[in-house]
Amino acid sequence: MTANRSPQTRAGVLTVGQVAERFDITVRTLHHYDEIGLLRPSDRSTAGYRLYTDDDLTRLQHVVVYRRLGFALEEIGLLLEHPESVEQHLRRQRAAVAARLDEMAELVSAIDRALERQMTNEPATTEDLKELFGEGFDDAQAEAQERWGDTDAWKQSRQRTKNYTKEDWAQVKAESDAVLAAFTASMDAGEPPTSTVAMDAAEQHRRSIHDRFYDCSHESHKGLGDLYLSDPRFTATYDEIRPGLSQYVRDAIYANAARHGA
Numbered sequence: 001m002t003a004n005r006s007p008q009t010r011a012g013v014l015t016v017g018q019v020a021e022r023f024d025i026t027v028r029t030l031h032h033y034d035e036i037g038l039l040r041p042s043d044r045s046t047a048g049y050r051l052y053t054d055d056d057l058t059r060l061q062h063v064v065v066y067r068r069l070g071f072a073l074e075e076i077g078l079l080l081e082h083p084e085s086v087e088q089h090l091r092r093q094r095a096a097v098a099a100r101l102d103e104m105a106e107l108v109s110a111i112d113r114a115l116e117r118q119m120t121n122e123p124a125t126t127e128d129l130k131e132l133f134g135e136g137f138d139d140a141q142a143e144a145q146e147r148w149g150d151t152d153a154w155k156q157s158r159q160r161t162k163n164y165t166k167e168d169w170a171q172v173k174a175e176s177d178a179v180l181a182a183f184t185a186s187m188d189a190g191e192p193p194t195s196t197v198a199m200d201a202a203e204q205h206r207r208s209i210h211d212r213f214y215d216c217s218h219e220s221h222k223g224l225g226d227l228y229l230s231d232p233r234f235t236a237t238y239d240e241i242r243p244g245l246s247q248y249v250r251d252a253i254y255a256n257a258a259r260h261g262a
Contacts, residue, residue, distance in 0.1 A: 013043055013051040022057075023064055038077050039063060065093045069100065123163050133173065153214040160213060172212055179205045183249055184242055193251035202249070202256035218262030225253035 020027045033039040034050065039060055043051035052060070059080060066076045079089075164172075182201035191197050202221075209224075210216040216224075228234045228246045238246035 013053055014057070015045075016041070016050045016052070019052050019057065019060065023060060025064070033060075033063065036073065036077075038073055038080075062089050062093070069093065069096045123165060125166075133169075153216075153220075156215065157213040172208075175204075175208045175212070179208060180241070183245065183252070186252075187242055187245060187248050193248050194255040198248070198252040199256040199259055202252040203260075205249075205253070206256070218257035218260050221253055222257050222262070225250035 014022070016027050016030050020030055030039070030050075034041065039056065041050040042053045042056050045051055062080060063076055066079065067073075071079070079092075179201060182204060183198070186195065186198045186201055189197075193199075206216050206218065206221045209221070228238060228250050235246045238249060242248075
């Protein structure tokens, strides 16, 4: 019994198996290219096996590149039948690849923008809120939940704010800072809490609560104003900014409620 042997090849030519391995394609694919006339090997061994020359390998290289660029086999056949030099083929392929790279770069940019939008639409994390409102935010939230957790206002507030993004909370803080600035400016200017500017600051305060957290009527707002005087922590928060500011804010809230018939 004799052992099976690979066909003997001459120098400068490769068998179908060797070509398949070099170009990472299947032998079946090479046979198909031969059958449809896209790539017919230029030589045969004495036993009739396909042998590929350097020119065949150059043509196959073009086929492989054009296929990766999405060209159909029929299109590739037409391209390769043109009397073009290797350089011309390579330049066309390079231009096609460069265009594809530009498309991919634009696609990556679009994905990045979509990802950024998705990320900014994510609810704010605890770290985001600490960054905006300070390290005491957690304690304040826990205390508020313990005190008002069973109220409808608290439940409504939690429902509204659960999906607030960091940007949303930044806007809340900006509104709060603007209200506080309006109160202190009015107080520093010597305006009484019954003045229009003070009452407007109080209405701005109420609207921010009403729009951002829970339905806040003028009567509810008056109750909040009373809390600023009855709770030493609220009183301290305001009076540390301006002595007597807590009383001023409370009185402005009451004056604004009266202005609106409450």
